[in-house]
Amino acid sequence: DTAVSQTPKYLVTQMGNDKSIKCEQNLGHDTMYWYKQDSKKFLKIMFSYNNKELIINETVPNRFSPKSPDKAHLNLHINSLELGDSAVYFCASTYNRGASPLHFGNGTRLTVT
Amino acid sequence: AQTVTQSQPEMSVQEAETVTLSCTYDTSESNYYLFWYKQPPSRQMILVIRQEAYKQQNATENRFSVNFQKAAKSFSLKISDSQLGDTAMYFCAFGETSGSRLTFGEGTQLTVNP
Numbered sequence: 001d002t003a004v005s006q007t008p009k010y011l012v013t014q015m016g017n018d019k020s021i022k023c024e025q026n027l028g029h030d031t032m033y034w035y036k037q038d039s040k041k042f043l044k045i046m047f048s049y050n051n052k053e054l055i056i057n058e059t060v061p062n063r064f065s066p067k068s069p070d071k072a073h074l075n076l077h078i079n080s081l082e083l084g085d086s087a088v089y090f091c092a093s094t095y096n097r098g099a100s101p102l103h104f105g106n107g108t109r110l111t112v113t
Numbered sequence: 114a115q116t117v118t119q120s121q122p123e124m125s126v127q128e129a130e131t132v133t134l135s136c137t138y139d140t141s142e143s144n145y146y147l148f149w150y151k152q153p154p155s156r157q158m159i160l161v162i163r164q165e166a167y168k169q170q171n172a173t174e175n176r177f178s179v180n181f182q183k184a185a186k187s188f189s190l191k192i193s194d195s196q197l198g199d200t201a202m203y204f205c206a207f208g209e210t211s212g213s214r215l216t217f218g219e220g221t222q223l224t225v226n227p
Contacts, residue, residue: 048213
């Protein structure tokens with residue numbers, strides 16, 4: 001199936017731990033994103049990569065570090081997790097053209113206890 | 114920076130009726146793209162419809178249509194013949210042409226009642 005797939009779907013962990021979320025797309029897109037959806041459902045962009053190059057880096061704590069080994073993959077590593085990091089994290093991809101809509105993964109619900 | 118505002122946090126409609134969701138945005142750009150996404154309880158983000166700002170004709174996709182008023186910076190979504198499966202959170206989004214950023218509104222939770 002052609003899609004944006006992210007793993008894991010659910011992630012429950014304790015404060016202070018380090019965790020990673022993986023994302024892969026087989027749509028041939030050249031741009032990938034991480035969005036955070038908070039408890040009020042607000043979607044906020046965190047990072048964007050175009051052909052492995054970081055092009056958008058919002059005001060995000062440096063505990064969050066994206067890594068793009070190739071244009072089909074964009075992983076998100078989070079160090080020293082805090083309660084406020086609990087959210088749903090969405091990976092998305094598109095062609096680097098404004099008309100092209102984002103294709104989203106199914107999200108990873110991160111719960112920090 | 115662009116901002117997108119959805120002034121209706123919640124709306125409800127009876128099955129088979131028509132409902133309109135509002136969206137306004139603020140930008141200094143002359144060319145851009147606008148989108149409506151739907152997020153059902155499954156949490157999946159699904160593209161509903163998109164509009165290119167340089168096109169005056171309003172986009173339509175089956176039961177979904179938009180009313181794009183460029184001068185007023187308004188982009189409302191009309192859902193005709195509402196179905197139970199339309200129950201979802203609906204997000205309006207603004208897409209830049211000069212970059213890759215997609216900015217979302219706060220969302221409108223739509224409930225279709227039987």
